[in-house]
Amino acid sequence: MKILIAGAGKVGATMVRQLSDSDLEIVLIDNDKEALEANCERYDVMGLLGNCASVPVLEEAGVAQADLLIAATSLDEVNLLCCATAHHLNPRLHTIARVRDPEYSDEIFTLKEFFGLSMTINPEQTAAEEIASLIRYPAFLQRDRFAKGKVEIVELQVEENSPMCHVALKDLSRVAGCRVLVCAVIRDGKSVSPGGSFVLEAGDRIEVTAPASNLNKMLRHLGFITVKPRRVILCGGGKVSYYLSRRLITNGIEVQIIDSDPERCRTLAESLPEVSVICGDATDKELLEKEGLSSCDALVTLTGRDEINVLISLYARSRGVPQVITKQSDTGRFAILGELPLGAVISPKELCSNAIVQYVRTFRDQSGDTPVSVQPIADGAAQACEFLIRDDEPHQNIPLKDLKLKPGILIAAVTRGRSTMIADGASSFKGGDSVIVVAGSELLHFRDIFA
Amino acid sequence: MNYKSIGHFVALIAAIEAVFLLPALLLALAFGEPQAVFPLLWTIGIALALSGLLFLLTRGARREFHEKEGLACVSLGWIVMSLIGCLPFFFSGKIPSFVDALFESVSGFTTTGSTILSEVASWPRSLLYWRSFTHWVGGMGVLVLLLALAPTGGQGFTMHLMRAESPGPSVGKLVPQIRKTARILYLIYFALTLLETVLLLIARMPLFDAVCIAFGTAGTGGFGVTNGGLADYSPAIQTIVGVFMFIFGVNFSCYYLILIGKIKNVLKDEEMRWYMAFSAIGIAVITFNIRAQYGTLGESLRHAFFQVGSIISTTGFATTDFNQWPLLSQAILVFFMFTGASAGSTCGGMKMSRVIMVLKNLRRNLRQIIRPNRVSVVRVNKAAVDEGILSNVNTYLACYVIILIVSFLLLAPDMPDMTSGFTAIVACFNNIGPGLNVVGPMGNFSGFSDFSKIVLIFDMLAGRLEIFPMLALFSTATWSHR
Structure with a gap:
């Protein structure tokens, strides 16, 4: 099978990494020579320098024989044009375009039809959906759905006073009040495949498989708070914040967005009437306290800088915010972050390339x-x-x-x-x-x- | 400053006014009113002479318009128009004092409807027609008419002209071309006027009265053709006029939206809803308040409906002497004098949309004091209002209050009493017509001195042109480059 990937940015590179070890023929197109070379050296792919939306370049990449095109450059318009052009050159080609501007995302179904797209991906929106699903259940550190949403594998933290603490895994279903299966335990940063006699201790993180219909019951029995959060603070007013606020508001959750750029604040305030937009520095302790950090139900750090996000999240944890979610763009740091008491960590680009x-x-x-x-x-x-x-x-x-x-x-x-x-x-x-x-x-x- | 282009525009205005005077002249000939024929002829002559002279002087003018030319054109154009318009009254000797004649003419063009006359029954009908016709022209604006008539592709017919003359805080086009926008506005205006005239005829009003009253309603002016005003006609006629006063208080772009089938947008329009709500509450309270005076609830409702429509649309017709009403009802009417109806209609006053913006902005700013970091925007019709427009509205409000206070002080030596003086200014500045007490619906403005009348003339023009063009006339920034 032959796949064309346009754009050797973070999403493109992640996909190349994940796909190149299988028996796929991958052509990577980008007009940045350095990014292209870096990927070609590391992975078994062919690089092609040029504009991915131009006909000669697409023909040279072998669009006629290709089965799938993934347009993941940083520009929505280029991605759409690339897919439309390629689709004309090869009508049986499947196309995936990254489209992330909120203005387009509202009309995504129309766009899909117009441009003959098989799938569109929006890293920011996917991340927002993921965060929103985590916020609905504050106890989950990660949540993955299977079998059309009928089964979930969720990550939970074992706290000192939890009913799970000091319980052997074979007895866990009795404690949880329904059939559950622990498929992995992370203790001291290391993952262990546990046997039935394995005893859970405080500080463990467990991966639990449970039917989706029993999630609420399980959480209640395991001593997690299952009340719906009422107020969420978002630090940083980027696209993820925008999509996330819209989701949270429809769920009846109060949202505060803190951003330091006055113009961005104004734009957000214009497009999100129900959200309270605060212009200020989210690392300012005074400001956070003034906006009610200690009494909020969840805090999500979504600024453009990973380090700042970690910093604010750690502070929020220390102030006793029940749920903290941190956004990270650079997936290379995940190993270090796992050691910190951060709570859930989300990477939009990772989620997005996973979806592809x-x-x-x-x-x-x-x-x-x-x-x-x-x-x-x-x-x-x-x-x-x-x-x-x-x-x-x-x-x-x-x-x-x-x-x-x-x-x-x-x-x-x-x-x-x-x-x-x-x-x-x-x-x-x-x-x-x-x-x-x-x-x-x-x-x-x-x-x-x-x- | 492009003096030549301003001169050119004033010449156009004088010429078009000469054309407007022709029907009045024909009426004078048809009705056989010799005392009106010659004054009208003289006026047409003067208008044409002035126009010709200005055309000669401003040959080769570049049609270049910027904000200041637009503002100066509008204010000078209106002053010249009013000066020419008063000549028939003055020449005929019906109004012997020139200031009085000018007051009457300005009151007509600005659609105020305040009068210095105690009786009009003895007037030549051609002059009464001219007096009412000034309302109709002034209602939609003569510059808008010029824009509508302008040849295609004419350069320089910019939004600056239209914006300076049209009421409302943010004037937009209905269609991409300004000329077509102006035409659509005038077509709607003409059609509605015609409709009212026909309905009035069906209600057995004489043709001449029907046309003149329709002019007065359409421009939201308020000059009548009988001594008793609208009180002389049947309840059916009064109801028709009442309904049309409300209709002419609606933003004309709403009618355009209805015409192109977007009626939903009109029903959701915030200004429209406030206008309806204000009127409904006002009518309800007044009906209840005055029911003792009229006996039946139906009768009180009819009078309350008519008077509220008349005042909120700043027309100024009256079916009853609301001087006799309880103070609560009078106070509500005075309140409506300030608010006016919708922007983009022919009404005067502050305009509903400004009231909405001022209140919303106020609420936002007060909240800002409590939570300084919070960023919030003012929304009208769910769309964020530009900060520039909000600041403009606030400036407008400040100018409005200052002009009101200064006029009040200037008029003070001459006032018969506080209520008369105050409501005289409010009625003139907001282009309503009658005030309370001496200047009430059955009274008139003849008691004031010439100086006071000049102050009121300025107020009327400032009110009709939305203050800024008149103030621009007195600003050095308009006339110099400094």
Whole structure:
């Protein structure tokens, strides 16, 4: 399969990294020679210097033979033009465009139709959606959905006074009041695949698989506060803030945005009537206190500078804000940040390239043997993969305890039709089911899980 | 400063006024009114002579208009227009004093409707027609008419002219071309006037009265053609006029939106809603307040409806002497004198949209004192209002109050009593017509001295032209480059 990627920026590079190790033919187009060379040296891709929206460049990149085009330059208009031109040159080409201007995002369905796009991606909007879903459930540090939203793997923190503390994993379902499965525990920064006798301690972070319908019940039993937040402070007034505020307001949550640029504040105040926009420096302690930091229900740091975000988040944690979410653009620092008591960390570009990689995976092979969805969990130490079971799968209807799996592989959940089973030794799967498998590394095929 | 282009425009205005005087002359001939024929002829002659002279002097003028030319043109144009317009009254000897004649003419063009006359029954009908016609021209504005008639592609017909003459804090175009915008406005204006005339005829009003009253309503002026004003006509006629006073108080762009099928936008319009709400509350309170005087609730409602419509649209017709009303009702009427109706209509006063902006801006600024870091914007119709417009509205309000106070002090030596003096200024400045007490609906302004009348003339012009053009006339910044 041949993929063209236009734009070797952060999103482009992340995608190249994630896609280049599989058997894909990738052509990367950019007009920045240095960025192009850096990517070509590191990964097995072909680089092409030029304007991705021009016909000769697209032809040279082999648009006629390509199956998929991902336009991820920093300019929405260039991305749209690139996709439209390429689509004309090759009508069976699938196109994905990054479109992130709020003015276009409101009419995205029309644009998709006009430009023949298969998919549009908006890192800021995706991040906003992710943050909004976290804010709805303050306890979650991360939240991944599988099987069309029927199963979730959520990351939770074990606190000193939590009912989970000092509980062995085999007893956790009893404490939680419903079937749950811990697929990974992060202790002291290291991910461990736990056995049933593993005892949870304060400070552990656990990855729990649970049916989406039981989330509220589980949280209540595990001693987490499940009340809806009423007031959220957003530091930084960028695009993520804009999209996030709109979501929060529709959920009836009060929003305050702090930004230091007066013009940006004015624009925000014009476009978001219900939001209280405050012009000032979000690192100013006085200002934060004046705007009611100590009594807010959640704080999200969304300024353009990662260091500032970490700083404000740490301060907010120390002031006892129940939920703090930090945005990071540079994913290279995630390893260090995992050590800090930050709470949830979000990277818009990572989320966005994940979404594209997801699409590529489903697109690449619709036979069902490859995962339809792969989500990194436990700080990337493990991957949760979702497979659709084919009708001719040889291991159907065999209880899981009788299956010989490779070490480190865990079948977490099986969904059949509307029902969801958190897997135990007696569970089995058959054709048509969705199976969620947690593994130490990415799985390319379902058959790879068996020993 | 481009003096030549200003001169050119004044010449155009004088010429067009000569054309306007022709129907009056024909009426004078048709009705056989010799005492009006010659004054009208003389006036037309003077207007044409002045126009010709100015055309000769300003040959080869570059049609270049900027803010100051626009402002100067409007104010000078209106002064010249009023000076020519008063000549028929003066020459005919119907108003022997020149200042009185000028007062009457300015009152006509500015659609005020204040009069120094105690009776008009003995007047030649051609002059009464001219007096009412000045309302109609003044209502939409003579410069807007010039813009509508201007040949295509004419350079220099900029928004500056239209903005200087049209009422409201932010004047916009309806369609991309200013000439077409002006035409649409005049077409709507003409159609509504015609509609009212026809309805009045159906209600058995004599043709001459119907036309003149329709002129007075359309321009929101208020000159009548009988001694008793609107009180002389049947309730049906009064109701028609009452409804049309409200109609002419609506922003004309609303009618354009209705014409192009965007009626939803009109119903959602904030200014429209405030206008409706203010009027409805005013009518309700007054109806209840005056019911003892009229016996039945229906009768009180009819009078309250008419008087509120008359005052809020700054027309100034009266079906009853509201001097006799309880003070609460009078106070409500005085309040409406200040607010006026919608911007972009033919009415005077502060305009509803300014009131809305001033109040919203005030609320915003007060909140800013409590929370200095909070950034908030003033919204009208859900759209953010530009800070420049808000500052302009605040400046307007300041000028408005200062002119009101200075006029009050200047008029003080001459006032029969506080209420008469104060409401005389309010009525003139807001282009309403009648005030209270001596200058009430059944009284007139003849008691004031010439000096006081000149002050009121200035107030009327300042009120109609929305203050800034008149002040620009007295500013050195207009006349020099410093």
